[in-house]
Amino acid sequence: MAPPTSPRADLGPPAPRDAGDDAAGLGRGRAAAFVAPALVLIAVFLVFPALWTLYLGTTDYRLTGIAASDPKFVGADNYGDVLGDGDFHRSLWLTLQFVVGSAVLGQTVLGFAIAWVMRDRRGLLRRLVEGLVLLAWILPGSVIAFLWIALLDRDGGTLNALLGTPGTAWLLDHPMACIVVFNIWRGTAFSMMLYGAAIGNVPPSHLETARLAGASTWQTLRDAVLPRIRGHVLTSLLLVSLWTFNDFTPFLITAGGPDGRSEIMSVYVYRTALGDGRLGFGAAISLIMILINLVIALLYLRALRDRSRKAAVA
Amino acid sequence: MNETVREVLRRIGLATFVSAVLGFFSLPLLWLAFAPFDADPGISASLPEFTLHNFQLLMDNPYALASLRNSVLLAVGTAALVVTAAALAAYALSRVRVPGRDALLYVLLLLSSIITGTAAMVPIFLLAFNLHLVDSRLGVILVLTGGLLPAAIFLLKDFTDATPTSYEEAARVFGASPLQILRHVVVPVIRPGLATVTVWTVAQVWGDFLMPFLLLRDPDKAPASVIMYTFYTEGGQPDLPLISTFSLLYSLPVVLMYLFVSRRYGFRFHGGIKR
Numbered sequence: 001m002a003p004p005t006s007p008r009a010d011l012g013p014p015a016p017r018d019a020g021d022d023a024a025g026l027g028r029g030r031a032a033a034f035v036a037p038a039l040v041l042i043a044v045f046l047v048f049p050a051l052w053t054l055y056l057g058t059t060d061y062r063l064t065g066i067a068a069s070d071p072k073f074v075g076a077d078n079y080g081d082v083l084g085d086g087d088f089h090r091s092l093w094l095t096l097q098f099v100v101g102s103a104v105l106g107q108t109v110l111g112f113a114i115a116w117v118m119r120d121r122r123g124l125l126r127r128l129v130e131g132l133v134l135l136a137w138i139l140p141g142s143v144i145a146f147l148w149i150a151l152l153d154r155d156g157g158t159l160n161a162l163l164g165t166p167g168t169a170w171l172l173d174h175p176m177a178c179i180v181v182f183n184i185w186r187g188t189a190f191s192m193m194l195y196g197a198a199i200g201n202v203p204p205s206h207l208e209t210a211r212l213a214g215a216s217t218w219q220t221l222r223d224a225v226l227p228r229i230r231g232h233v234l235t236s237l238l239l240v241s242l243w244t245f246n247d248f249t250p251f252l253i254t255a256g257g258p259d260g261r262s263e264i265m266s267v268y269v270y271r272t273a274l275g276d277g278r279l280g281f282g283a284a285i286s287l288i289m290i291l292i293n294l295v296i297a298l299l300y301l302r303a304l305r306d307r308s309r310k311a312a313v314a
Numbered sequence: 315m316n317e318t319v320r321e322v323l324r325r326i327g328l329a330t331f332v333s334a335v336l337g338f339f340s341l342p343l344l345w346l347a348f349a350p351f352d353a354d355p356g357i358s359a360s361l362p363e364f365t366l367h368n369f370q371l372l373m374d375n376p377y378a379l380a381s382l383r384n385s386v387l388l389a390v391g392t393a394a395l396v397v398t399a400a401a402l403a404a405y406a407l408s409r410v411r412v413p414g415r416d417a418l419l420y421v422l423l424l425l426s427s428i429i430t431g432t433a434a435m436v437p438i439f440l441l442a443f444n445l446h447l448v449d450s451r452l453g454v455i456l457v458l459t460g461g462l463l464p465a466a467i468f469l470l471k472d473f474t475d476a477t478p479t480s481y482e483e484a485a486r487v488f489g490a491s492p493l494q495i496l497r498h499v500v501v502p503v504i505r506p507g508l509a510t511v512t513v514w515t516v517a518q519v520w521g522d523f524l525m526p527f528l529l530l531r532d533p534d535k536a537p538a539s540v541i542m543y544t545f546y547t548e549g550g551q552p553d554l555p556l557i558s559t560f561s562l563l564y565s566l567p568v569v570l571m572y573l574f575v576s577r578r579y580g581f582r583f584h585g586g587i588k589r
Contacts, residue, residue: 022409022410022411023409023479023482023483023486024409024482024485024486024492024495024496024499024500025486025492025495026405026406026409026410026492027410027492028410030406030492031406031409031410031412032406034402034403034405034406035402035403035406035407035412037398037399037402037403038399038400038402038403038463038467039403041395041399041456041459041460041463042422042425042426042460042463042464044441044456044460045438045441045456045457045459045460045461046425046426046429046460046461046463046464047425047429048437048441049429049434049437049438049441050425050428050429050434050437052437052440052441053434053436053437056436056437056440061440110335113331114335117328117331117332125332128336129332129335129336129339132336132339132340132343133335133339134572135339135343135569136339136342136343138517138568138569138572139521139565139568139569140520140521140523140538140539140542140564140565140568141521141523141539142523142538142539142540142542142543143346143542143561143564143565144342145543146542146545146546146557146561147342147343147345147346147561148342149546150342150345150357150358150359151341151342151345153357153358155357156356156357156358157357157358158341158344158345158357158358158359159341160358161358162341185338185339185342217324242427246430246431246432246433247432248431248432248523248524249523252523252543266432269432269433269435269436270435273435273436273439274435274436274439274528279436279439279440282435282436283436283437283440285436286433286434286435286436286437289432289433290428290429290433290434292433293427293428293429293430293433294428297424297427297428301424
């Protein structure tokens with residue numbers, strides 16, 4: 001595309017007040033034209049859908065039938081229906097288990113433990129451990145999902161062969177535990193890298209002092225390490241919670257089943273809106289999810305600000 | 315004495331923990347390493363009876379290679395759009411004083427992390443439906459671009475802010491037009507930033523399942539993530555030789571990209587916005 005020309009940019013040197021700023025002589029007009037495509041794309045495909053949800057959630061929009069072509073305004077009915085829906089309550093509870101169990105506890109504790117154990121190791125073992133943990137994180141979700149289905153398979157799965165428990169249908173008997181463990185496996189890499197970097201910033205002299213004073217590992221962690229990384233803990237907890245809350249990969253493993261026993265929020269919204277075709281109802285859930293995301297993101301930004309303020313004081 | 319016992323116990327504990335971690339993280343991956351080369355792959359991981367015949371089966375499957383091509387189309391299309399739009403916007407925001415630009419970026423970044431594909435799947439689906447972008451690759455590309463752009467602009471603006479303006483000023487003294495300066499001075503200087511954003515975008519799109527699953531209907535247009543899912547959810551017994559080789563081929567580019575990036579730039583993928 002040809003950006004509209006700005007007279008000032010074309011006619012020699014700009015006014016002096018812009019000299020240090022607009023080094024290539026772009027000018028306001030061209031600058032606006034440069035920003036416009038990105039802003040339009042963001043406005044149409046990111047911001048508009050979110051605002052539109054406000055309206056869609058108040059209609060009886062459906063995927064098929066009369067309400068598909070001519071949706072009616074139903075006010076707050078959808079919100080009342082969602083909040084009164086037993087499946088929604090179950091989904092909320094399962095999501096809480098999923099986020100707290102896999103992200104807040106699982107990934108964080110395991111990631112920190114690996115980072116701590118590997119802190120002063122170099123060489124092959126460290127590369128192997130980090131490589132495997134990272135591989136779990138970077139491989140495509142649908143490949144990983146099948147690997148876990150194969151691992152947990154009732155008849156010939158590797159886990160049953162290893163434990164000597166043939167015929168145990170893990171995904172049917174313990175679907176929630178399966179996706180929680182799966183997500184710990186999938187996402188530990190982030191916590192491992194983050195805490196690895198944070199531990200690396202703890203002055204070695206502090207650790208050395210703790211060692212000479214005969215402090216136990218637990219005491220060292222509590223008194224020398226934790227105070228130094230506290231800011232990172234809160235921000236990373238919020239970040240992994242946000243990601244885990246929005247994760248759709250469990251759908252690829254259990255599809256919410258059996259009987260909705262692993263139907264976390266992301267799967268619930270898919271099932272009601274696109275599976276059952278109740279788009280208005282689904283839009284109401286979408287808005288609730290966006291609001292939950294907003295709360296987590298605002299807490300995150302606040303924690304980030306507190307951290308940088310403390311860093312500025314220190 | 316007591317010290318020695320404690321030290322020994324500590325070492326045993328450490329070794330147990332490290333072995334458990336290695337076991338936990340490698341166990342699901344074993345199947346991916348062995349099954350593709352096994353003459354008769356089962357669902358459990360076992361040392362293979364070596365063969366490359368499974369890859370022949372992969373070549374013969376009508377959907378497998380076509381879906382990888384679709385993944386490439388989506389990834390390249392999105393990356394081209396994201397990098398171009400983000401570079402233009404980031405440069406202008408970095409060099410030209412626009413009131414409230416920091417607040418704008420901040421808000422956009424916040425929006426992109428809360429309006430995720432999962433949370434907003436209903437309005438995104440309806441938007442694509444009303445714009446006649448359902449079952450269109452362009453629709454998927456546009457939706458993904460909208461979500462990735464804020465972070466890409468943010469990254470590139472950071473990068474541009476860190477480069478001195480003296481090259482641009484010098485070029486200007488010699489009478490280069492603004493667009494010439496952009497092409498011949500700015501682009502080469504921020505090239506590492508452009509490469510970073512490209513790799514990041516390709517990685518995000520390559521693994522993405524939800525958007526193509528939501529927006530594409532025709533299996534001929536489906537990318538590898540969706541075809542992989544249909545391989546094991548549709549039609550009776552899963553075809554293990556096909557699934558295993560396909561998984562390997564589909565995973566390989568991500569691993570190569572990761573190795574390339576960590577070698578070349580010495581940094582790691584950061585999570586960014588997962589959609």
